[in-house]
Amino acid sequence: MSQHAPNLSRRDVLRAAAALAAVGTAGTVGACGKNDDDQGVGADGVVTLDLWHGQVDLGKAAIDALITAFNQSHPKIKVVGGGGGVTADSMLQKVTAGLAAGSYPDIAYIFGSDLASLTKSPKVADLTGQLKIDDYWPAAKDAVSVKGKVRAAPALLDSLCVVYNKKLFAAAGVPAPKPGWTWDDFVAASKQLTNPAKGVFGTGWPGVGDEDTVWRLWPMIWDLGGDVVSGDGKKAGFDTVGARALETLDRLRIDKSLYVDPKPGSEQLYQVFLGGRMGMVATGPWQLPELNDNGIEYGVVPLPSYSGKPVTISGPDTWTIFDNGKAKVKAATEFVTWLADPAQDIQWDVKGGSLPITKATAELPQWKKHSAETNGLDVFVTALDTAKVRPTISAYPKISQHVGEAISAVLLGKQSPAEALKKAVDQCNQVLAVPN
Amino acid sequence: MASVVGTFTVDPRSRAAARRRRRGEGATGWVFVSPSVLLILGLSVVPVLWSLLLSFQVNDLVSPSEWVGLANYKALLKDPSFGSAVSHTVVYAALYVPLSVVAGLAIAIALDRKIALIGLYRTLVFVPFVVSAAAQGVLFSFVLDPEFGAANSVLHKLGLPAQGFFSDPGQALYLLVAISLWSGTGFCVIVYLAGLQGVSSDLVEAARIDGANRWGVLRHVTLPALTPVTIFLLLFQTINALQVFDLVFVTTKGGPLGSTTVIVYFIWEKAFKTFTAGYSAAAAYTLAVALLVIGVALQVYRRRVAR
Numbered sequence: 257m258s259q260h261a262p263n264l265s266r267r268d269v270l271r272a273a274a275a276l277a278a279v280g281t282a283g284t285v286g287a288c289g290k291n292d293d294d295q296g297v298g299a300d301g302v303v304t305l306d307l308w309h310g311q312v313d314l315g316k317a318a319i320d321a322l323i324t325a326f327n328q329s330h331p332k333i334k335v336v337g338g339g340g341g342v343t344a345d346s347m348l349q350k351v352t353a354g355l356a357a358g359s360y361p362d363i364a365y366i367f368g369s370d371l372a373s374l375t376k377s378p379k380v381a382d383l384t385g386q387l388k389i390d391d392y393w394p395a396a397k398d399a400v401s402v403k404g405k406v407r408a409a410p411a412l413l414d415s416l417c418v419v420y421n422k423k424l425f426a427a428a429g430v431p432a433p434k435p436g437w438t439w440d441d442f443v444a445a446s447k448q449l450t451n452p453a454k455g456v457f458g459t460g461w462p463g464v465g466d467e468d469t470v471w472r473l474w475p476m477i478w479d480l481g482g483d484v485v486s487g488d489g490k491k492a493g494f495d496t497v498g499a500r501a502l503e504t505l506d507r508l509r510i511d512k513s514l515y516v517d518p519k520p521g522s523e524q525l526y527q528v529f530l531g532g533r534m535g536m537v538a539t540g541p542w543q544l545p546e547l548n549d550n551g552i553e554y555g556v557v558p559l560p561s562y563s564g565k566p567v568t569i570s571g572p573d574t575w576t577i578f579d580n581g582k583a584k585v586k587a588a589t590e591f592v593t594w595l596a597d598p599a600q601d602i603q604w605d606v607k608g609g610s611l612p613i614t615k616a617t618a619e620l621p622q623w624k625k626h627s628a629e630t631n632g633l634d635v636f637v638t639a640l641d642t643a644k645v646r647p648t649i650s651a652y653p654k655i656s657q658h659v660g661e662a663i664s665a666v667l668l669g670k671q672s673p674a675e676a677l678k679k680a681v682d683q684c685n686q687v688l689a690v691p692n
Numbered sequence: 693m694a695s696v697v698g699t700f701t702v703d704p705r706s707r708a709a710a711r712r713r714r715r716g717e718g719a720t721g722w723v724f725v726s727p728s729v730l731l732i733l734g735l736s737v738v739p740v741l742w743s744l745l746l747s748f749q750v751n752d753l754v755s756p757s758e759w760v761g762l763a764n765y766k767a768l769l770k771d772p773s774f775g776s777a778v779s780h781t782v783v784y785a786a787l788y789v790p791l792s793v794v795a796g797l798a799i800a801i802a803l804d805r806k807i808a809l810i811g812l813y814r815t816l817v818f819v820p821f822v823v824s825a826a827a828q829g830v831l832f833s834f835v836l837d838p839e840f841g842a843a844n845s846v847l848h849k850l851g852l853p854a855q856g857f858f859s860d861p862g863q864a865l866y867l868l869v870a871i872s873l874w875s876g877t878g879f880c881v882i883v884y885l886a887g888l889q890g891v892s893s894d895l896v897e898a899a900r901i902d903g904a905n906r907w908g909v910l911r912h913v914t915l916p917a918l919t920p921v922t923i924f925l926l927l928f929q930t931i932n933a934l935q936v937f938d939l940v941f942v943t944t945k946g947g948p949l950g951s952t953t954v955i956v957y958f959i960w961e962k963a964f965k966t967f968t969a970g971y972s973a974a975a976a977y978t979l980a981v982a983l984l985v986i987g988v989a990l991q992v993y994r995r996r997v998a999r
Contacts, residue, residue, distance in 0.1 A: 352754060355754045356754070373967050376754050376755035376967075378756075455839070465947055518837070518948070519858075519943075520944075520945040653965055654966050657966065668859060668948055668949065670949060
């Protein structure tokens with residue numbers, strides 16, 4: 257009777273749809289595995305590259321101009337600078353989700369501290385032997401090398417120096433800092449500059465405990481003879497000297513001369529400085545255009561140290577290439593190589609706020625002119641000679657998290673430097689005990 | 693809720709025709725619903741199953757994964773940071789859910805009367821609910837900034853000591869509850885206002901005639917009549933509270949010192965910051981099961997009350 261009627265039951269339809277979905281998923285997974293030479297090449301022989309640059313404002317304008325120039329001079333390659341729909345801060349999450357889903361760009365702007373974790377993916381192209389890495393500044397070279405292989409091209413180079421407000425120094429009667437100054441000088445100056453009645457702080461530090469809280473500590477650690485991880489990579493390298501670095505922060509906290517930015521992103525820290533309410537701030541060259549726009553009378557000095565010897569950190573960002581077929585990787589490599597060429601590098605540096613990626617760029621008359629016109633820029637470039645980079649290991653994000661907690665605990669006065677350090681060292685040792 | 697039960701008498705001659713029609717209708721019907729069926733399968737069912745598989749793997753989303761069975765769940769049980777994420781979430785929910793429902797009821801009763809400008813009052817109570825959590829977060833970070841915020845300058849004028857607010861691990865979580873109440877109560881008010889329209893005026897009048905005072909009417913007529921609404925709100929607000937993320941993401945990023953790391957933020961952090969997606973999926977499933985248990989428990993309770 258009615259049983260004979262070929263009625264589609266709900267279950268049948270669900271089953272069919274599930275099968276369809278399964279086929280669909282398998283299809284995409286299968287497609288990821290493909291590595292055809294001509295994949296991504298159009299019928300007209302043009303290779304289209306999807307670029308997620310994550311830039312905004314000045315950086316976006318600079319990269320857009322470069323993309324247009326590249327597309328005009330390279331008729332066989334078409335770079336589409338979609339940006340990826342996120343800013344560089346959220347690029348890692350977006351790219352990770354893309355990799356998991358099997359739909360990822362050809363080139364993305366990835367922070368140096370995230371590169372090692374990403375290179376666990378077989379989809380990240382190996383660029384060993386493809387780039388002219390010997391032309392790069394050592395910091396840039398180190399930042400793109402993971403386990404002895406070149407895994408990305410440097411996109412932006414910076415170094416950490418101290419920018420100070422000349423007016424506030426004059427008002428407090430503090431002599432301007434000079435290269436070779438020590439952290440004791442820094443602490444003393446910060447105390448003198450602080451003026452609670454006027455809401456002026458000596459200096460500031462990001463307080464949320466993210467990477468921006470952490471990377472400022474490493475130059476202090478390096479200067480004291482420590483490191484992020486030990487030589488064999490199996491232990492934290494800052495166990496003996498970390499407390500001393502944290503004590504310096506603790507002194508600033510006790511003196512009440514430190515503004516601790518409670519918000520993620522550290523925007524407010526710089527806003528306080530731009531508003532003329534902070535004497536000194538450790539920052540990168542990307543801050544200079546804004547300082548000029550706000551009419552701040554500023555000076556730039558290298559970071560202070562304990563030893564009197566100059567040391568700083570560079571946190572280069574990278575252009576990471578993802579494998580969407582040989583033709584695309586080849587074209588993408590051509591594009592990033594072209595970007596690092598002094599003729600293009602100079603435009604990105606002048607308009608986008610990076611330091612020159614190669615020494616050759618720094619020798620260009622155009623750069624020298626720009627450097628002469630921008631107060632303090634030469635200090636950042638000189639600092640590159642003594643700049644180190646964070647280790648390119650995949651455990652770094654976890655180490656950063658634990659060290660960030662320790663720094664926050666000290667900045668908020670919740671733990672003593674020794675306690676906070678001990679906890680962080682124990683946690684990092686646990687992280688590093690697992691092979692990665 | 694109440695099901696409609698009817699009896700039909702069908703002419704036997706029309707049965708064959710009805711069957712033919714039904715066959716055609718069935719196919720047509722499936723054509724109509726297939727886009728949504730595919731959408732639901734593709735966007736809900738497949739990801740749900742995929743993340744279940746993920747929770748049994750060591751997976752960083754980028755490199756090949758390894759099957760580890762229940763190891764992620766076992767590690768979760770021992771992880772003190774997951775434990776504190778759970779306790780933060782429970783504290784948050786235990787404060788937010790009852791407070792928002794009780795305050796919602798109180799405000800709804802206050803607004804359930806015919807006075808001048810009542811429409812304006814009702815709208816104003818609801819406005820914060822419309823503001824997105826991200827915007828609320830940004831707004832309150834400015835107000836509660838320890839150095840430059842309006843809140844501390846008011847405290848200063850009143851001669852009270854300045855507070856750390858989001859910089860103080862002892863205050864941050866309670867501030868998040870307060871902000872959520874500011875926005876979430878409006879929803880309870882609107883739902884209760886709608887519920888109050890359904891309270892039979894005959895019953896209220898009868899109670900009055902029998903000598904019940906305002907409190908008596910509230911206790912014995914209004915509240916029992918509102919029970920289904922209350923249970924709905926408890927469930928809805930509990931789910932909301934256990935899933936809180938955006939506010940935390942915008943204001944504190946789980947800090948200071950992990951004092952506002954709630955479960956969903958923990959999940960996000962494990963998946964996208966430390967590349968332990970399998971572990972993160974296990975945490976997500978634990979939360980999902982907890983939500984399911986709460987939902988079923990409340991449903992069972994509601995059925996029992998209805999009987």
